[in-house]
Amino acid sequence: MTRIEIKGYGGPEVMKLVERDIPEVGPAQILVRHEAVGVNFIDTYHRTGLYPVPQLPSGLGGEAAGLIEAIGADVEGMAVGDRVAYCSGPIGSYASHNVIAADSAVLLPTSISTKDAAASLLKGLTVQYLIRQIYPVKEGDTVLFHAAAGGVGTIAVQWLKSLGATVIGTAGSEEKVKLAKSLGCQHVINYKTDSVPERVLEITDGKKLPVVFDGVGKDTFIDSLDCLAPRGLMISFGNASGPVDGVKLGILAAKGSLMVTRPTLVHFIATRQALDAASYDFFAALSSGAVKIAPPAEYALADAATAHEDLSGRKTTGSLVLVP
Numbered sequence: 001m002t003r004i005e006i007k008g009y010g011g012p013e014v015m016k017l018v019e020r021d022i023p024e025v026g027p028a029q030i031l032v033r034h035e036a037v038g039v040n041f042i043d044t045y046h047r048t049g050l051y052p053v054p055q056l057p058s059g060l061g062g063e064a065a066g067l068i069e070a071i072g073a074d075v076e077g078m079a080v081g082d083r084v085a086y087c088s089g090p091i092g093s094y095a096s097h098n099v100i101a102a103d104s105a106v107l108l109p110t111s112i113s114t115k116d117a118a119a120s121l122l123k124g125l126t127v128q129y130l131i132r133q134i135y136p137v138k139e140g141d142t143v144l145f146h147a148a149a150g151g152v153g154t155i156a157v158q159w160l161k162s163l164g165a166t167v168i169g170t171a172g173s174e175e176k177v178k179l180a181k182s183l184g185c186q187h188v189i190n191y192k193t194d195s196v197p198e199r200v201l202e203i204t205d206g207k208k209l210p211v212v213f214d215g216v217g218k219d220t221f222i223d224s225l226d227c228l229a230p231r232g233l234m235i236s237f238g239n240a241s242g243p244v245d246g247v248k249l250g251i252l253a254a255k256g257s258l259m260v261t262r263p264t265l266v267h268f269i270a271t272r273q274a275l276d277a278a279s280y281d282f283f284a285a286l287s288s289g290a291v292k293i294a295p296p297a298e299y300a301l302a303d304a305a306t307a308h309e310d311l312s313g314r315k316t317t318g319s320l321v322l323v324p
Helices: 041-048 114-134 151-162 174-183 196-203 218-226 250-254 272-288 301-312
Strands: 002-006 016-019 029-039 064-071 083-086 097-101 105-107 142-145 166-171 187-190 209-214 228-236 259-261 297-300 320-323
Touching: 002 301, 016 301, 029 083, 029 114, 029 301, 041 301, 064 114, 083 114, 105 272, 114 151, 114 228, 114 272, 114 320, 142 151, 142 196, 151 166, 151 174, 151 272, 166 174, 166 196, 174 187, 187 196, 196 218, 209 218, 218 228, 297 301, 301 320
Parallel strands: 142 166, 142 209, 166 187, 209 228, 228 259, 297 320
Antiparallel strands: 002 016, 029 064, 029 097, 029 320, 064 083, 083 105
């Protein structure tokens, strides 16, 4: 098998393509031959050491889709040849093959391709826990979703629209503003030319918002708080611009008894039942047409460093996949 490894933390240049033996499959594991591998911001955090990996050298990536090539003796409900996807590790999906726990994989409906699954499962499950679990969005809600033209944002905007919400998005270029509007944002704010809190105040006639979904992090944290109505909820779920630090909790009281949560997906799919429920909720949104996945940008596995450069440089819209 071939895979991407890092021997130390750093920029994209630390990623190297190597050959390794395929590990043995344990009793509760499956061997998946990847047809497509998802590329996500968390992978850049592992590469830089912002989120340290368990040990070095290490693979990268936790999302992929493909075919089961081997199966452990204790695995039930799956068979060789089944199409599966996974997005919860172990780290090492930037590879032609990976051995994973069977309980971390989901069977794919026939209506969903492995490429679409690899491009969307992690992002789709992220959106699912944000808008269906932490803050169950209902018809008539007005919400703000940052980076509306990004991989998570493009799924969120469509799903939010299908739920009957009024969606305010942010984007950093006119091209991305147009994309966000085409997906269902009723209002899109170009954060490079406009003040997000001022525009939210105008759009809501001074009422502000009950919830803000913020995957950007440091650069938008204070602006997100300033968009919230008293007792509003700020969901900070990513660090695209760097981690939020140096915050004094008193600011939440001063700005209206606000609430902030910093969730991560793993705690919302920690059991087989929870993973299946979230996955099939997302698959239903895909199958119904409420959410459509744009063809992802494709990179060869050997070009993973370029994919990271493009992702971190915000040169892409939608999703990225590596093709082994």
